[in-house]
Amino acid sequence: xxxxxxxxxxxxxxxxxxxxxxxxxxxxxxxxxxxxxxxxxxxxxxxxxxxxxxxxxxxxxxxxxxxxxxxxxxxxxxxxxxxxxxxxxxxxxxxxxxxxxxxxxxxxxxxxxxxxxxxxxxxxxxxxxxxxxxxxxxxxxxxxxxxxxxxxxxxxxxxxxxxxxxxxxxxxxxxxxxxxxxxxx
Amino acid sequence: xxxxxxxxxxxxxxxxxxxxxxxxxxxxxxxxxxxxxxxxxxxxxxxxxxxxxxxxxxxxxxxxxxxxxxxxxxxxxxxxxxxxxxxxxxxxxxxxxxxxxxxxxxxxxxxxxxxxxxxxxxxxxxxxxxxxxxxxxxxxxxxxxxxxxxxxxxxxxxxxxxxxxxxxxxxxxxxxxxxxxxxxxxxxxxxxxxxxxxxxxxxxxxxxxxxxxxxxxxxxxxxxxxxxxxxxxxxxxxxxxxxxxxxxxxxxxxxxxxxxxxxxxxxxxxxxxxxxxxxxxxxxxxxxxxxxxxxxxxxxxxxxxxxxxxxxxxxxxxxxxxxxxxxxxxxxxxxxxxxxxxxxxxxxxxxxxxxxxxxxxxxxxxxxxxxxxxxxxxxxxxxxxxxxxxxxxxxxxxxxxxxxxxxxxxxxxxxxxxxxxxxxxxxxxxxxxxxxxxxxxxxxxxxxxxxxxxxxxxxxxxxxxxxxxxxxxxxxxxxxxxxxxxxxxxxxxxxxxxxxxxxxxxxxxxxxxxxxxxxxxxxxxxxxxxxxxxxxxxxxxxxxxxxxxxxxxxxxxxxxxxxxxxxxxxxxxxxxxxxxxxxxxxxxxxxxxxxxxxxxxxxxxxxxxxxxxxxxxxxxxxxxxxxxxxxxxxxxxxxxxxxxxxxxxxxxxxxxxxxxxxxxxxxxxxxxxxxxxxxxxxxxxxxxxxxxxxxxxxxxxxxxxxxxxxxxxxxxxxxxxxxxxxxxxxxx
Numbered sequence: 060x061x062x063x064x065x066x067x068x069x070x071x072x073x074x075x076x077x078x079x080x081x082x083x084x085x086x087x088x089x090x091x092x093x094x095x096x097x098x099x100x101x102x103x104x105x106x107x108x109x110x111x112x113x114x115x116x117x118x119x120x121x122x123x124x125x126x127x128x129x130x131x132x133x134x135x136x137x138x139x140x141x142x143x144x145x146x147x148x149x150x151x152x153x154x155x156x157x158x159x160x161x162x163x164x165x166x167x168x169x170x171x172x173x174x175x176x177x178x179x180x181x182x183x184x185x186x187x188x189x190x191x192x193x194x195x196x197x198x199x200x201x202x203x204x205x206x207x208x209x210x211x212x213x214x215x216x217x218x219x220x221x222x223x224x225x226x227x228x229x230x231x232x233x234x235x236x237x238x239x240x241x242x243x244x
Numbered sequence: 245x246x247x248x249x250x251x252x253x254x255x256x257x258x259x260x261x262x263x264x265x266x267x268x269x270x271x272x273x274x275x276x277x278x279x280x281x282x283x284x285x286x287x288x289x290x291x292x293x294x295x296x297x298x299x300x301x302x303x304x305x306x307x308x309x310x311x312x313x314x315x316x317x318x319x320x321x322x323x324x325x326x327x328x329x330x331x332x333x334x335x336x337x338x339x340x341x342x343x344x345x346x347x348x349x350x351x352x353x354x355x356x357x358x359x360x361x362x363x364x365x366x367x368x369x370x371x372x373x374x375x376x377x378x379x380x381x382x383x384x385x386x387x388x389x390x391x392x393x394x395x396x397x398x399x400x401x402x403x404x405x406x407x408x409x410x411x412x413x414x415x416x417x418x419x420x421x422x423x424x425x426x427x428x429x430x431x432x433x434x435x436x437x438x439x440x441x442x443x444x445x446x447x448x449x450x451x452x453x454x455x456x457x458x459x460x461x462x463x464x465x466x467x468x469x470x471x472x473x474x475x476x477x478x479x480x481x482x483x484x485x486x487x488x489x490x491x492x493x494x495x496x497x498x499x500x501x502x503x504x505x506x507x508x509x510x511x512x513x514x515x516x517x518x519x520x521x522x523x524x525x526x527x528x529x530x531x532x533x534x535x536x537x538x539x540x541x542x543x544x545x546x547x548x549x550x551x552x553x554x555x556x557x558x559x560x561x562x563x564x565x566x567x568x569x570x571x572x573x574x575x576x577x578x579x580x581x582x583x584x585x586x587x588x589x590x591x592x593x594x595x596x597x598x599x600x601x602x603x604x605x606x607x608x609x610x611x612x613x614x615x616x617x618x619x620x621x622x623x624x625x626x627x628x629x630x631x632x633x634x635x636x637x638x639x640x641x642x643x644x645x646x647x648x649x650x651x652x653x654x655x656x657x658x659x660x661x662x663x664x665x666x667x668x669x670x671x672x673x674x675x676x677x678x679x680x681x682x683x684x685x686x687x688x689x690x691x692x693x694x695x696x697x698x699x700x701x702x703x704x705x706x707x708x709x710x711x712x713x714x715x716x717x718x719x720x721x722x723x724x725x726x727x728x729x730x731x732x733x734x735x736x737x738x739x740x741x742x743x744x745x746x747x748x749x750x751x752x753x754x755x756x757x758x759x760x761x762x763x764x765x766x767x768x769x770x771x772x773x774x775x776x777x778x779x780x781x782x783x784x785x786x787x788x789x790x791x792x793x794x795x796x797x798x799x800x801x802x803x804x805x806x807x808x809x810x811x812x813x814x815x816x817x818x819x820x821x822x823x824x825x826x827x828x829x830x831x832x833x834x835x836x837x838x839x840x841x842x843x844x845x846x847x848x849x850x851x852x853x854x855x856x857x858x859x860x861x862x863x864x865x866x867x868x869x870x871x872x873x874x875x876x877x878x879x880x881x882x883x884x885x886x887x888x889x890x891x892x893x894x895x896x897x898x899x900x901x902x903x904x905x906x907x908x909x910x911x912x913x914x915x916x917x918x919x920x921x922x923x924x925x926x927x928x929x930x931x932x933x934x935x936x937x938x939x940x941x942x943x944x945x946x947x948x949x950x951x952x953x954x955x956x957x958x959x960x961x962x963x964x965x966x967x968x969x970x971x972x973x974x975x976x
Contacts, residue, residue, distance in 0.1 A: 107916040108806060109895075109902055110852030119899065119908060119916045126908045126916050128899040161898045222900055 076178045080200075082207055083150060083167040086138050090167075091174065091200065091209045096152045098162065100170055103147035113221055117143075120164055122151060128222075129164040135215075141168065154216045163216065174207065176200045181209065194218060256297045257350045258547065261343065263290035265617050268339050272620045274327055281321070288317040294342070299478055306345050309360070311471055312367040313338055319371075334366050336621070405491040406473060408462040412484040414455040421480045423460065429476045434466015463491075548647055550607050558603045565596045601889075605795065608648070612690045612697070613641035615654045619661055619688065626665045633672050633683040634665060640690035645697050649769055649789055653699070656762040660701045660785050661686065663759075668705030668783055678780070680704065696771075696813060697791055702784035708777040710734045735775045739763040767923070770906070772872070796892065798909070798919065800885035801868060803848045804856060807917045808881075809890055809909060814922040816869040816876065818884055836878050838869060846929045847880045848920075851904065872923040879925070888912075892919060904928050 080091035106118030106129050115134035119126050129149060133141055141147075149164040181198035195215035200207045216222050270287040274280050291313045298306035313335065319325040341363045348355035408430075412423065430436060441459040445451070464473070470488055477486050572589045575582065616638055627634040645653075669675075669684035676682055689700040710731055717723040717737050729737075738759045766773045771789035790796065790813065798809035799818075825837045826845060834845035845867070849856070867878040890909040893916075895902055906921035 105915065107908070107918065108854070109899070109918065110854070110904060111902070119895070121910045121914050121916050124893075124910065126893045126895065126898065126910070128895075163898060 077175050078178065080174050080176055080207070080209060081150070082171040082174060083148070084169045084171050085133050085136065085167055089171055089205060089207045090132075091176070091207045092150070092152060092212050094173060096154075096212060098151040098153055101149050101151065101164075102145060103143050103149055103166065116221065117166065120149070122162065122164070125162065127151065127162050127164050129166060130216075131166040133166070133168070152212055155213050156217045156222075161216070161222075165212075174200070174202045176202065176207075176209070184208075253301060253350070254547070256301055257346055258549075260294045260297060260346050263294050264339050264343050264346075266290045268336065268621055269617055271332055271335055271339070272624060274332055280327055284317060284321045284327070288314065288321050291317055296478065299475060303349055305360070306342065306349065307475075308471060309338070309342060309345065309364060309367075311474075312364065312371060313342075315371050316367065331370055334363070334370055338363050338367055404466070404468065406462075406464045406468070406470070407487075407489045407491055408460075408464060408473060408477075409487040409489075410460040410462065410477070410484060411486070412456045412458075412480065414452075414457065416456040416480065416483050417454055419480070419483050421483070423456070423458075426476055426480065427460075427462070430462065430464060430473070433468040433472055433476070434464050436462050436464040436466075438462050548607070548610075554603065554606055558600070558607070561596060561600045561603055565593075565600060568592045568596055601795070605646075608646050609644040609791075610647050610650055611642045612645045612650065612699070615645075615650050615657055616641045616688060616690070618654070619657065622658060622661060623665065623686065626662060630665060631671060632665065632669050634669060634686060635683050636661075636686050636688065638688045643690040643692060643697060644791075645690075645789070646791060649697075649791075652765060652769055653787070653789065656765045656787070657699070657701070659758060659762050661688070664701060664703040664705065664783070668703040668707075670705055692791075693788070696788045699787040699789070700784060701787075702782060704782040707779040707781055707783050708735055708738065708775070709779065713737050735777055738775065739773070795889055796919075797887065798890045799868070799887050800911070800917065801866075801879075801881040802883040802885055803852070803881050804854045806852075806854055807885065807911070807915075808848070809917050809919045810868060810870065810879070811906075811919065811922065812887065814870045814872055816871050818866055818868045821865045821867040821878075821880060836867065838867075838876075838878065841876070843869065843876045843878050844929065845878045845880055846925065848925075849880075851925065851928055851932070870922045870926075872926055875926055877926055877929070879920075890917075890919065 079094040081094045081097050082089050082091040084090075101122075104120060106120050108118040109116060109128070115131050117129050117131050119128050131140075133139065143166070146169075148167055148170050150167060150170065151162060151164050154161045154163055181200045183198050184193040184196040187193060195211050195218060197209040197211040200209055267287045267290045270283050270290070273283050291310055295307055295310035295314055298304075298310060316325075316331065316335065320327050320331070325331075341360055345355055345360065347353075410423070410426075412421075416423070427438060439461045441461065442457070444457040444459065446457065451457075470490070473488050474481070474486070477484070480486075568589060572586070572593065575586055575589060619638070620636055623634055623636045664686050669686070670678070670680075672682045675684065685704050687700070687702045689698075689702075691698055714723065714729065714734050714737075717734075717740070718725060722737065722740055723729060739762075740760060763773050766787055766789070769789055771787060773788075774786045775783060776786070777783035797812040799812050799815055801808050801810055819838070821836075826834050827837075828834055834847075835842045836845045848854070865880050865882055866884060868881055868884075869876060869878050871877075890911075892907045893909055894907050895905065902918075904921060904925045905918050906924070907919050908916050909919055911917050
């Protein structure tokens, strides 16, 4: 528990033991992301599909001249598909990975709230064994009797081979299983 | 007046390196014994500005070195000495050294002093030899200390007496130079007496107060060197006649006598001894340059020099744009909107934008001579080394090309030229024996063709040896024992990675040194390289490159309910798809008969896994015939939409590279559309077929005709239909 708590204050740029999280809803659950990573929140527009990508990537969007990929978190977490409507929300986040910073949009059901969460109120995600991948869960926080799942968005993307750079197309094609080894959760 | 001069360093280095290029190409044009006045003048001016700049920034070593160069050039400029082959050689070498010195200074590296001292000694030798006789009155340049360039100015210089005659031209004051300041500066070098000759002064009525009429004769006594004195006069030496004469006999290491001087030159510096052998081991200038270029690219930020005219056009256009914008704004503020006027305004805006875009792109365009310039030197050096006679002819060096493309095409070009020289051209004896002229020819040509630039490198050497290439390929298992290949397919084998090892090269009569790297570089730029070769007659490499990497002309096509962009350069033609002309081969792969040739049909909706849209069933599909790397194929699309210029946005920035796509763009309505990479689409299609299934193996060879073989390079014609889309998607 301690290790996780420390790591998470370390990533916070405020230097305080309290971090602010933007939370959003997926089905009945509330998830939180570090608010410093949020670039903007925008409404859903039709995305352009990218051929041969998993279905949790509906495509790419034009964010003021930059082409950003969109990830449908509902489908990513296998919570069942939801229709996209004009009230569907896309949260644009800054992702920091080994290869640099990327900007990506995440489709969620609705934006909920902004919470201050003291780092000692964050509990580590329980270990579900190998059947459930909890690597991209920073921890669980309880706010007003509700439980919020705090996501480590960098790891969610970083561990996903779909987003890793494809230098050699041939390798990728000849080894199709390499595209989605994380599908174990 | 403390000005931080370091911020000008970058400019100085850039300009100096450019100057060196000028000098180099000038030197290569010099003809021994002929009247080269204009060329020498040009070289001299370049050397002079480098010296001036280096002096200003206090790069003493560079200044001193260039000073020697300048002296040598000046003699030849004024006809005091002949242009000899020898001199040109030394001068060329000194340019290499200077280039090294400059880059070392720029990067703050230590330079191996041996090279510098050696070449400097030889320059000095040349300077001394030039002097016709030890005629004391006209010794213009005493040799600076041998180790001066590496250690900077030497402290213990012997006392000397100098006579300086300073005869400024009338316009001296207008150049902002003040003789008083110069005299003041001289005082730092020693004590002197000045005599002013005012006999040139006109009567008061005719006197122009802004002109200089005086001639000064200065006798200076002090521990100084001639170079130090001329440095004082550096800024005015173009605007005045300056004679610096040493009155007393110069001390030790400087020898006025030509013979003695050459002796000092050969035995003074350690590295200077045995220059001939050191020379043989030395890297050639071209190679040095390559290393320098590679280093430079990595270490420095690049800048671009833009023609002032281009900038002016740009400013004009922005002006027009602003006018159009205010006009539109006015229109919008009026109560009743005049549609007619609005339309006009929008048309203007469109024109302005297009022109502006064109001009901005123009800024990035540079003549390809920037890349070609280094090649004559390379050819000169290499031909000397290989004992071959070569004539390099360059055409179209003013063809303009995007700077990024230019930077990346340099190395492949060097490679191809080197190959042509090394492996393509024969030695003079062999050439004569084969009934060819003794001197081999390499033609380098650049021209525009459509939206591309084409660079051709042709030699009249031996050509590719198809037999040996094929044998080698069989040996390496690149080609099956029974496969029949066309000559063209065999030639293409040299671009195969397996062919690039050193062993393969020495075995095959040339070609193949890193040709796969050449090809990859060119493909990275979105270009294509082809080789045509006739045994005994020579080879021709043809490189086709896009003019720019940022913008391309695209054809917007619709596949089901999605929109894609096919680069216009890849499209051969678009035709109505006639089902009668297709024949289905084994397991669903379609072949379409198109102009007497059979081309594979690629169903884009299938390759990209696009689900069928219900309303498109009835429409007639179209076949977009595309060509990439000499291979043709038909892309099945539902509709052709607009043709437009598109700005390429990378998918890699925020996502990753996607097979089959070269990027994305944003269309007029703000939506994103994918740009097809035709090459990669063809690759995907080929890969979707099993590598080499035994039953189908004979198929491509059995169909006669050139084009058929082109279209089926991977062998088998069968296809596993379900695979291409599903394996990318991964398990659900």
